[in-house]
Amino acid sequence: MKSTRREFLKTSAVIGASSLAQLPALSQAAAPADMCIARWKGDAKASMNETARRLTEEALKAIGGLGRFVNKGDVVWVKPNMGWDRTPEQAANTHPEVVRAIVRLCLEAGAKTVKVGDNTCNDAPKCYKNSGIEAAAKEAGAEVVYLDKNRFAEVKIGGKRLDSIPIYPDIMDCNLIISCPLAKHHSATRITACMKNYMGVIENRRKFHQDLPNCIAELTAFMKPRIALLDATRILTAHGPTGGDLADVKVMNTVAAGIDLVALDAFAAELLGNDPAKIETVTVGESYGLGKRDYKSLNLKELEIA
Amino acid sequence: MRFRRPRSWVQWTRRVSQVLFLVLFFALALRVRISENGVPSVDADFFFKIDPLVSLSTALAARSLAVVAIPALIVLAATVLLGRFFCGWICPLGAVHAAASWFCAKRPVGSPVERRTPGHRVKYVVLVALLVMALFGAHWTGVFDPIPLLFRSTATFLLPAAQYAVEDSSTAVYQADPHAGPLHLKVLTEPLYKFGRNVLFQVDRQAYAGSVMIAALFLLIVALNLVRPRFWCRYVCPLGGLLGFASLRPALRLKNDEKRCTGCGQCARACPAAAQPDRPGEWLPTECFGCWNCVASCRRNALAFTLENPITPATTAEVDFSRRAAMGASAAGVAVMLGFRQNPLAQGRVFGADLVRPPGALAEGDFLKRCVQCGACMRACPTNALQPCALEGGVEGLWTPHIIAKVGYCEYNCNLCGQVCPTGAIEALSIEKKKETKIGLAFFDKNRCLPYAFGRECLVCEEHCPTPQKSIYFVNREVELRDGQKLTVKQPQVDPDKCTGCGICEWCCVFRDTAGVHVTSANETRHSNNQPILPGGSGSPY
Structure with a gap:
C-alpha cells in the first residue's frame, strides 16, 4: 500500500466515526441491515430503468445508505460488469440504471470523485458504450475511466496462488470500491457475481482459471471489500458470462446490497438455481473468512418495493 | 534564418495547400480508428478517391468500372489542363518529400543546374509494369502508389x-x-x-x-531527398508517371521571357523536379509539379505561367519514354506476374493456414485484385488483430491484411474493416451477416491446452467465446495426475458448425507464446473448397 500515514488517518477516522456512531445507534430502534434484498412487487409492466433505479436506492438505503461507507471527499471506484460488448437486455453487463443510481448516491454522500471503469474482455469503447453504462455514469457525474493496459503496476498479494498481480493504480489510490456485478452463469465456476468481479481491475487474470475459487478468494481478501451490490434485475442463466441469446435471460427485478460478499454470492447462486454449498467460490470464500454463506443468518432485510 | 518578402503569393498558397492536405491526411488516418456506434468517425477514403492510379489499376485488375471514383477522373482531367498540380499542391507524400528536401538540400548560387536524366524515365517504366501486372490480375500498385504507401x-x-x-x-x-x-x-x-x-x-x-x-521503405524514400530533391516524386512515383503522361500538353504553361532572362539558372536550382524552367522551349511539362518555385526565384520576373491553347505541342521535349522502354516495362510486368503465380498458393491448389483474412474479404484471387495494401483496415481494427502479411499470402500478398489471433481477435460485433476498405477488397457486410461469416476454424492443441496437457482446469476460451450458443463446449474427462490421483477436468472442444474463427480463444489463451488453441483459415466462408467440414453435425442429420 502506498502511504502508511494515510492509512493510519483513515483507520483512526473510521474508528472514531464508528464509536461516535455507536452512541445514537443505541437509542435507535434498528441498526442498518448487513444485507438487503429488494424485490419489485409493483407494476409488472414498469420499465426496468425505473425498477432498477428504485431497487438500487432502496437496497442501499436499507443497509444504511452510502453515507455509511463514503466519507466526505472520498474517491470511489464503482466497478460494474461491463466487460462484454453486449446490450443491457442481453444481461452480460450490469444494468446502466443501477450504475447511474450508485454514482448519484455516492456523490450525494459526499464523494469528491466517482470513477467507473472495467478491464474489459471485448474492445473497451464498444463495451462501455453498448452496455449503456458510459452514458449513464457520465450523466450521473462520474468520471468514466478507460483502463490503460500499460499502467497496471505489480502489487504484492502474498497468497498461495497469487504472489503478486498487476492492479490498476487508480484502484490502489481510491478510498472505496463498490463491486456491483450482475448474477450470471459461468461455466468454470457455475456462477459469477460480486467476488469474481474484482478480476476486472487487474491484469494477468487468465491463469486464475486453473484455480478460480482460491484466486478469487485471495484477490477479494486483498481488496478488503466493505460493500457490494448485486444486480439481479435480470440474470443470465446459461452461456455465460458472455450470453448473447435472449432465451438465456431471466427477468428477476431484484437487487441485493450488503457488506458480506460471500453472502451476496450465495444469494446469486440461489437465484441461478444452484445450492451455494456446492459453489466453490462461495465455500472457499467462506473458508477464507470473507463472509458467511448462510446469508439468512445475517441481519437481513427483505423488501418488497412497489 | 533570413526572412524575405515573398516574391510569389502563389508559391505561398501552394505551401499552405500542401500543409492543409497533409494535416487532413493524418487527421483522417488518426480519426478512422475512432468509431461511434459501429461507424468510423470519418470517411478515410477521400485520398483514395482522388488518386487516379488507385482507380485505374484496380479497375484493370478487378475488371470493374464500378471501382473508378469520379473525383479521380476529375483530378485526371484537371491534370490534362493544369499539369501535375496534384504532385505539387495536393499529394501528402509529395508534401513530406518537399519538407524533407527543403531540410536536406542546399543549392547555392553557382552550383550545377540539374537537367533531365534517364532517371526520370524510371517512373514511367514502374507505372507501365504495374499496370500490365494489374491487367493480368497481379495488383501490386499499392506497394508504390504514394497514397496507399503513405x-x-x-x-x-x-x-x-x-x-x-x-x-x-x-x-x-x-x-x-x-x-x-x-x-x-x-x-x-x-x-x-x-x-x-x-x-x-x-x-x-x-x-x-x-x-x-x-517503415524502412518509407524512411528510405524520404532519405533519398538527400540525393536529389524530391527524388521519389521525380524518378520513381508511378502516380507521378501517370499524371506525367496526362500533362503532355497542358493549357497552363511556363513561359520564359528571353528578353529578361540572363540565364543565371536560379530557377533551375529552385526547381525540385529538374523540369528545366531555365531553357526557353525546353521546359518539361510532364515533370513540372507546378510548384511556382521557379517563378518566385527569378529576380527579373522573366518567368510566368500562362494559359495557352492545349492543342499545340507544349515544348520540343516530349515524354522520355520510348516504345522500346514501353515494351521492356510490359515484359517486366508480365515476368513479375508470372513469378507471383509460380506458387501453389497463388494457383489455389492449397490454402494458407495463417492466411485468415478479415470477414467479408473476397475469395483470395479477387481479394488480391482489389487490395491496395493501404492499411486502412488495420488502422480501423479495434483489437489490432489485422496485421500486414509478410509472405503468408505469397509475395503478391505483401502487406495485405490478415488476422494474427495471438495479437488480437476479430471483434464479434464489429464490421469496421469492410466499412473502411477503399476498393471493396473487403466487402462492407451488415453486422448480422458479419456475425455469420466464418473466417476460419479453431483447433485445440492437446499438447498445450491446460486441461489436456496438464490436467488443470482452465476454460478461459469458453468464457470468451462470443457466439450466443458457445462454439466452444467442454467434456468432463478423468485424468490421472503424477501421484496417481484421478481428477475430472473440463476439456474444451470446438463445434465446427458454430465456430466463426474469430480467434478470441487464441487471443485469450493463458499461453501467450503459442496458444493452446489456434485458428486457421479452414472452413472460411469465402472459399467453398476450403470447407472440409460437412455441415449438419456428426452422425446422420436424417
Whole structure:
C-alpha cells in the first residue's frame, strides 16, 4: 500500500466515526441491515430503468445508505460488469440504471470523485458504450475511466496462488470500491457475481482459471471489500458470462446490497438455481473468512418495493 | 534564418495547400480508428478517391468500372489542363518529400543546374509494369502508389510510434515519479498523456508485426531527398508517371521571357523536379509539379505561367519514354506476374493456414485484385488483430491484411474493416451477416491446452467465446495426475458448425507464446473448397 500515514488517518477516522456512531445507534430502534434484498412487487409492466433505479436506492438505503461507507471527499471506484460488448437486455453487463443510481448516491454522500471503469474482455469503447453504462455514469457525474493496459503496476498479494498481480493504480489510490456485478452463469465456476468481479481491475487474470475459487478468494481478501451490490434485475442463466441469446435471460427485478460478499454470492447462486454449498467460490470464500454463506443468518432485510 | 518578402503569393498558397492536405491526411488516418456506434468517425477514403492510379489499376485488375471514383477522373482531367498540380499542391507524400528536401538540400548560387536524366524515365517504366501486372490480375500498385504507401506507413508506423512515444514516456515518468520535494515531474507529463488518451488517440495503441519493413521503405524514400530533391516524386512515383503522361500538353504553361532572362539558372536550382524552367522551349511539362518555385526565384520576373491553347505541342521535349522502354516495362510486368503465380498458393491448389483474412474479404484471387495494401483496415481494427502479411499470402500478398489471433481477435460485433476498405477488397457486410461469416476454424492443441496437457482446469476460451450458443463446449474427462490421483477436468472442444474463427480463444489463451488453441483459415466462408467440414453435425442429420 502506498502511504502508511494515510492509512493510519483513515483507520483512526473510521474508528472514531464508528464509536461516535455507536452512541445514537443505541437509542435507535434498528441498526442498518448487513444485507438487503429488494424485490419489485409493483407494476409488472414498469420499465426496468425505473425498477432498477428504485431497487438500487432502496437496497442501499436499507443497509444504511452510502453515507455509511463514503466519507466526505472520498474517491470511489464503482466497478460494474461491463466487460462484454453486449446490450443491457442481453444481461452480460450490469444494468446502466443501477450504475447511474450508485454514482448519484455516492456523490450525494459526499464523494469528491466517482470513477467507473472495467478491464474489459471485448474492445473497451464498444463495451462501455453498448452496455449503456458510459452514458449513464457520465450523466450521473462520474468520471468514466478507460483502463490503460500499460499502467497496471505489480502489487504484492502474498497468497498461495497469487504472489503478486498487476492492479490498476487508480484502484490502489481510491478510498472505496463498490463491486456491483450482475448474477450470471459461468461455466468454470457455475456462477459469477460480486467476488469474481474484482478480476476486472487487474491484469494477468487468465491463469486464475486453473484455480478460480482460491484466486478469487485471495484477490477479494486483498481488496478488503466493505460493500457490494448485486444486480439481479435480470440474470443470465446459461452461456455465460458472455450470453448473447435472449432465451438465456431471466427477468428477476431484484437487487441485493450488503457488506458480506460471500453472502451476496450465495444469494446469486440461489437465484441461478444452484445450492451455494456446492459453489466453490462461495465455500472457499467462506473458508477464507470473507463472509458467511448462510446469508439468512445475517441481519437481513427483505423488501418488497412497489 | 533570413526572412524575405515573398516574391510569389502563389508559391505561398501552394505551401499552405500542401500543409492543409497533409494535416487532413493524418487527421483522417488518426480519426478512422475512432468509431461511434459501429461507424468510423470519418470517411478515410477521400485520398483514395482522388488518386487516379488507385482507380485505374484496380479497375484493370478487378475488371470493374464500378471501382473508378469520379473525383479521380476529375483530378485526371484537371491534370490534362493544369499539369501535375496534384504532385505539387495536393499529394501528402509529395508534401513530406518537399519538407524533407527543403531540410536536406542546399543549392547555392553557382552550383550545377540539374537537367533531365534517364532517371526520370524510371517512373514511367514502374507505372507501365504495374499496370500490365494489374491487367493480368497481379495488383501490386499499392506497394508504390504514394497514397496507399503513405497511409500504410502512417497507419502501421507513424501513428503507433507517436502514440507509443507519448504514452510510454509519460507512463515511465508516472510510475517512477521523479520529484524534488513537492515538485513532481508528472505534473508536466500527465496533461500530455491525458490529452493523448482522451482527445488525440482515444483508443489503445497498436503495433504491427513486420511494420519495420514498411517503415524502412518509407524512411528510405524520404532519405533519398538527400540525393536529389524530391527524388521519389521525380524518378520513381508511378502516380507521378501517370499524371506525367496526362500533362503532355497542358493549357497552363511556363513561359520564359528571353528578353529578361540572363540565364543565371536560379530557377533551375529552385526547381525540385529538374523540369528545366531555365531553357526557353525546353521546359518539361510532364515533370513540372507546378510548384511556382521557379517563378518566385527569378529576380527579373522573366518567368510566368500562362494559359495557352492545349492543342499545340507544349515544348520540343516530349515524354522520355520510348516504345522500346514501353515494351521492356510490359515484359517486366508480365515476368513479375508470372513469378507471383509460380506458387501453389497463388494457383489455389492449397490454402494458407495463417492466411485468415478479415470477414467479408473476397475469395483470395479477387481479394488480391482489389487490395491496395493501404492499411486502412488495420488502422480501423479495434483489437489490432489485422496485421500486414509478410509472405503468408505469397509475395503478391505483401502487406495485405490478415488476422494474427495471438495479437488480437476479430471483434464479434464489429464490421469496421469492410466499412473502411477503399476498393471493396473487403466487402462492407451488415453486422448480422458479419456475425455469420466464418473466417476460419479453431483447433485445440492437446499438447498445450491446460486441461489436456496438464490436467488443470482452465476454460478461459469458453468464457470468451462470443457466439450466443458457445462454439466452444467442454467434456468432463478423468485424468490421472503424477501421484496417481484421478481428477475430472473440463476439456474444451470446438463445434465446427458454430465456430466463426474469430480467434478470441487464441487471443485469450493463458499461453501467450503459442496458444493452446489456434485458428486457421479452414472452413472460411469465402472459399467453398476450403470447407472440409460437412455441415449438419456428426452422425446422420436424417
